[in-house]
Amino acid sequence: MLSPDPWLNLKRRHFLQSTACGLGGVALNSLLARDGLAESGALNAVNPLAVKTPHFKPRAKNVIFIFMSGGPSQLDLFDPKPQLQKLHGQPVPESFLKGIQDALIKTTAQVMASPRKFKKYGAAGLDFSDNLPHLGTCADDLCMIRTVQTDVSNHHPAQMLMNSGSTMFDRPSMGSWVTYGLGSESENLPGYVVLLSNSGKGVDGGSSLWTNGILPSTYRGVTFRSRGEAILYLSNPEGVSQAMQQARINAIRDLNAQRFDQVGDPEIASRIAAYELAYRMQTAAPDLLDFSDESKATLDMYGIENETTNWFGSNALLARRMVERGVRFVQLYHSTWDDHSNLDKNLKTNCEMTDQPCAALIKDLKQRGLLDDTLVIWGAEFGRTPMTEVRRGSSPGREGRDHHPFSFTMLMAGGGVKAGTVIGKTDDLGFHPVEQPVHLHNLHATILHQLGFDHTKLIVKHKGLDYRLTGVEGEVLDMLLA
Template sequence: MIFPSDNLRRRDTVIQATRRRWFLQQCGIGLGSIALTSLLAPPSANAAPASALNPMAPKTPHFPAKIKNVIVLFMGGGPSQFELFDHKPMLAKLDGTLPPKELLDGYRAAFINPNSKLLGPKFKFAKHGQSSAEISELLPHTSSIVDDLCIVRSMKTDAFNHAPAQLMMSTGSQQFGRPSMGSWLTYGLGSESKDLPAFVVFNSGKKGPSAGAGNWNSGFLPTLHSGVEFRSSGDPVLYLSNPPGISPTTQRRTLDTVNDLNRHRLDVVGDPEIATRVNSYEMAFRMQTSAPEAMAIGNEPEHILKMYGAKPGEMSFANNCLLARRLVQRGVRFVQLFHESWDQHGGLTSAIRQNCIDTDQGCAALVKDLKQHGLLDETLVIWGGEFGRTPMVQGGNDGRDHHPNSFSMWMAGGGLKAGTVYGSTDELGFNVAENAVHVHDLHATILHLLGFDHKRLTYRFQGRDYRLTDVHGELVDGILA
C-alpha cells in the first residue's frame, strides 16, 4: 500500500533532483562541462593558467618556494643508525654489558627485554668532505657527496612497529586513511606534467612496505591525488599497452564514448569523483606514449648507467633512482622509492652490508645527477626509514630491535644548509641529546621549502580542518639555508 506521505516524499525528491540537474546543466553552460573542458584541453605553450575546476592545474603556494619537486628514498624496515651515520665510541667500549637500569625505565620496545646487552657498532667510521661528517665504511658513495647533504641525527617518532611508523612518516598519522605527503603536495601545488602522474611510486627490496599502499594513498583527499605505482621493467603500469586487435583509433573512440557518458552523469549529479575518473582515463591514454618513453633508461648515456649501476630491463633500486631523475625532469612533482629490506633483528652484519651494496651507489648517483642537470636546487631528496634501531642487541649477538627515540636521516637540495650535521644523541645513542626533530617537524619543514605554511595547507573533512602535521609540527630553522 502507498500512503500519501510516500507520494509527497517522492515528489519532493524528484523536484530537488530536477532543480539540481537544471542548475548544473544550465548555469554557466554546465559546471561538469567546464570541468571536463579544462581536464581534456590539449596543452598550449601560450595558454592561460588552467581553470580552478581542474584539480591538477599548477597552483601558487603561500609564499615563494625554495623547491618544487620531492624525491623520497624510503629505506623500509628501519636502518641502523649505529652502522651508518651515528658513530658511538662509548657504545663500542661497553659492548656486551647491560645498559644503565634507569635508561630503560618506562621504555616500550617491540621485542627486546630488560636483560638485553649493549651491542657495539659493527663497522668503522671515518670523516669525509669539508664538513668532516663521520660516515660508515659501508657507504663509500654517500661519503663522496657528504658536502651536499644535511644529515639529521636527532629524528624522533611516536611508533615502534613498522606499519604505524611508516604511516607516520608518510602521512603524519599512525592510522590508515590519512592523505600521504605526496598527496598533500599535489593537492597544494597541482602538477606540471600533462602526460604523467604528479605522484609516482616505485618498490624494490624483498617486498613492498609494511603499510602497503597506505604510504601513498590520498586518504580523504580526492583520489586524483593518490600515488601511482610504477614498475621498473616491462609496462610501467599493468595493462597500459592495448591488447591485440585494439588500435589507437579504436581506443580513442572507446574512450570518447565513455567520456560522453561520464560527462552526462557529471552534469546530473555534480560528483567531483566523476571528473577524477575522466582525468584518470585521459591520463592513462596519454601515458601509453609518455610513460614508456620516460621509463626507457636504455636511452641514457653509458656513463650515466654506470654511475648509477643501472641495468636496463632489470628491476633494481639503482634503476629506480635513475627513473626518479627522469620523471622529475618531465614535471612529476613527487617520486617515492621504497626499499623494504632493513629490518635486521638478526644477521645484521651481513644483511646491512648487502643493503648498502644495493642502495648506496644509486642514492649518491641521484644527487650527483640532479646536480649536474641543474635540478638539485629545485628538488629535495630525502633518505631515511620509519625509525632507527636499539643500542641493545636482539637475536643472539647480531641484531637490533626497533627504536623510535632516536634515528638518522639525510636530505639534499634547495633551501637546505649543505654539508651540515644537525642534532645529536647521547653517548649510547638511546635518546636525542640536542635539537630533536619529530616527524611532524620534518613535515612542517618540507612544506615550508615547498612554499607552504603547514598550518594553512588544510582540507575540510568530517567537520574539521585536517593538515599533514595535524596539530603539531615546528619549523626546523637550523637546517634551512
C-alpha cells in the first residue's frame, strides 16, 4: 500500500539513481581533496603533501640521506694513497698547493700518512679501510664517488650548501624540495623526517639544515626521537580523550579553512595539514617505534642490542620502517667527524657506532625489495686534508686533519645509480681530482633526476624570482646512473 507521502514510497534503487550525482560528488570531492586535486580551495589546502607526479618516470621514489656531519677523512676510509707513506712528515710539494686560495689550508703543514689498513671488496674492488668492515661487504651495491667538490670549507655554510644548494638561510633543504615536488605517500607520518644521533655533539648547522626556507612550513623536516615519545608533546594531555581532540581539530580546521578562502595564505594550508597530521601521528608514531614485530635476526643485524650501535642502529631501522610506510625523505645525522686532533681514535669510535647499522640498512632494504626504489646517500659537507694538523702540545699519534673541500668521497646505493663502481680519481696525495670531478650542484641535479625531475623545472617563485635546489648551475651526471 502506498503512502500519501511520496518520499516514503521511494525505493532504495530509485533513491540512489536520483541522488547519485550528489552522493558521488561528495565522495569524489573527499577523495580528490585527500589527493590534493579538489577544486575547492579550502579542501585542496588541507593536503599539501598529496602525492604529485614528477616530470618523467622516476628510478627512485624515496631518499635516505646519511649525513656524517663534520667531514669524515676519505683518506682514512675510502681512498688509500701509498704516496702519503713515502712523503710522511715532509712538507706538501708546492705543485699540489699552486693556485689554492683557502684560508684554512696551511701551506706549511706536513704530509700525514694514514695509519689504517685497506682492503678491496666486491667484484670491482672498492677500497675500504679496516674501520669499515661492514660497509665493505656492501661494495657490489655501492657507487663510490671519490671526487666530490664543494665551494666552502667552514662547517655551517658547507653543510647548508650540501643540504640546500646554497649558503643562504632562506633556502629550502633537499628534503623540503623533494617533498614539495613529490608529496608523500604516508597519510599518518610526515613526508620529511630527521633522525639525530646520540654522539653527544650537536650538528653545527642545526635545524637550518632541514629548514623549509621559502617553501610553506609543511615541507620542513620533522625531528623524531628513536625512543620514548617520537615527538615531544605529541600525546594528549591528561584528561583529553581522542573524541575531544578530534572535535577540537575539526573546529580548528573549519576556522582555518574559512580564513584560507578569504586570504589564500599557503601557511594556513600548512597549519591545517600540521594539526591533522599530528592527530593521525598520535596512533602511527608509537607503532613506528615498536620493534616487537622485527625478527631477532633483523635486530641483531642493526646492532640494536649492542650499546655502541644501539642508537644509530635504531635510527637506521626506523629509516627503513619509514620508507615502508611511505615517508618520502629520511635524513640521519651523526656528528661529529671534525677530527683536527686524535683523528685515528675518534674515527674508530664513530665508525664503530655507524658502520654496522649503515651496512644493515642497505642489506635490509635490498632483501625486502626496497633498494631499487630507495636512493641511499652517505656523505658529509667536505673531507679532510692529506696534511697533518698538530695542535700545540699534541703528542705523536694525536694528529688530525683539516677541512678539505677540493675532493672527498661520498657513497650512493639503490635508486638506479651504478652499483659496484668507483667514480673519479684523485692525485697521488688525494688533494685534487684528476678524473671525473663531481661538483655538489651536479650531484643534486642527478639526485633530482633519479626522482623524476628536471632540476631546472622544479622551481618555486618568491619575490619575483625563480628558486631551485641547483641555483643557476647543475648537470645530470650520466656516469653515476645504471
